[in-house]
Amino acid sequence: MTATARSAPDRLLAVLAAFDHGHPALSLTDISRRAGLTLTTAHRLVGALTAWGALERDADGFYHVGLRLWELAALAPRGLALRQIALPYLEDLYEATHENVQLAVRDGAEVVYIEWLSGRSAVGVHIRVGARWPLHATGVGLALLAHETPGFQEDYCAGPLAAFTPYTLTDPARLRRSLAEVRRTGVAVSSRQVTDDALSVAAPVRGAAGRVAAAVSVVVPQADAEVPALVPAVRLAARGISRALGWRPERTDQAV
Numbered sequence: 001m002t003a004t005a006r007s008a009p010d011r012l013l014a015v016l017a018a019f020d021h022g023h024p025a026l027s028l029t030d031i032s033r034r035a036g037l038t039l040t041t042a043h044r045l046v047g048a049l050t051a052w053g054a055l056e057r058d059a060d061g062f063y064h065v066g067l068r069l070w071e072l073a074a075l076a077p078r079g080l081a082l083r084q085i086a087l088p089y090l091e092d093l094y095e096a097t098h099e100n101v102q103l104a105v106r107d108g109a110e111v112v113y114i115e116w117l118s119g120r121s122a123v124g125v126h127i128r129v130g131a132r133w134p135l136h137a138t139g140v141g142l143a144l145l146a147h148e149t150p151g152f153q154e155d156y157c158a159g160p161l162a163a164f165t166p167y168t169l170t171d172p173a174r175l176r177r178s179l180a181e182v183r184r185t186g187v188a189v190s191s192r193q194v195t196d197d198a199l200s201v202a203a204p205v206r207g208a209a210g211r212v213a214a215a216v217s218v219v220v221p222q223a224d225a226e227v228p229a230l231v232p233a234v235r236l237a238a239r240g241i242s243r244a245l246g247w248r249p250e251r252t253d254q255a256v
Helices: 008-017 028-035 039-052 067-073 080-097 139-145 150-158 172-185 227-244
Strands: 055-057 063-065 100-107 110-117 132-134 188-191 198-206 212-221
Touching: 008 028, 008 039, 028 039, 039 055, 080 100, 080 110, 080 212, 080 227, 100 139, 110 139, 139 150, 139 172, 139 188, 139 198, 139 212, 150 172, 198 227, 212 227
Parallel strands: none
Antiparallel strands: 055 063, 100 110, 100 212, 110 132, 188 198, 198 212
16 A cells, blocks of 8 residues: 555554664654655654654654653553553562563464563563563463464464474474463463573463453573472462452353
């Protein structure tokens, strides 16, 4: 679709989509190029977004995402609102392990991290708040994928499964077996899938209706991992967040 054929909302969204974690600050020319817009159109839209507060311009003339979008994001039930509810339980999990603790939700075929707590001595991870990874490559992703509908799981397993290390689950049959194991045990263990030195133990978080809404995990050095010792702590955190969201496991009419 050409720039002239795109609707006004499409062009506005293209301007916002020009920003990402690799490009947090952009010049007007950068925005024009990345959004696929003429410089004149980009100038007009950027001006409107800046006046509204969606973008901010610094002293050097570069544009950044504005605080107005942060205010709106705070209203998202799967974003900051969920993070605020979960944070006390994430802090307890961190105090019990002093390792990387993460909270994530599913967005399409990816997992999005909405909170991350880490100590200075914790194993290095390629994670930050707002980061995205394919579902099959992380503990939280496996915990989320395992509780999706069978149709969604089959479509996902049939699609291309990106590899990040030699240990990443890229075989559909192995992935299906792993998902079945997650459902059987209630936890997901992901070893050396993103980096070859880290292991993740994750558990699903349920909302008030009993459906899985998020996943919590702890990431430790693979060489020193004691999975049996980590599982109860991760399960406890997930259960605490679930209860804070209104889940009551004693209700037999809730969804699995």
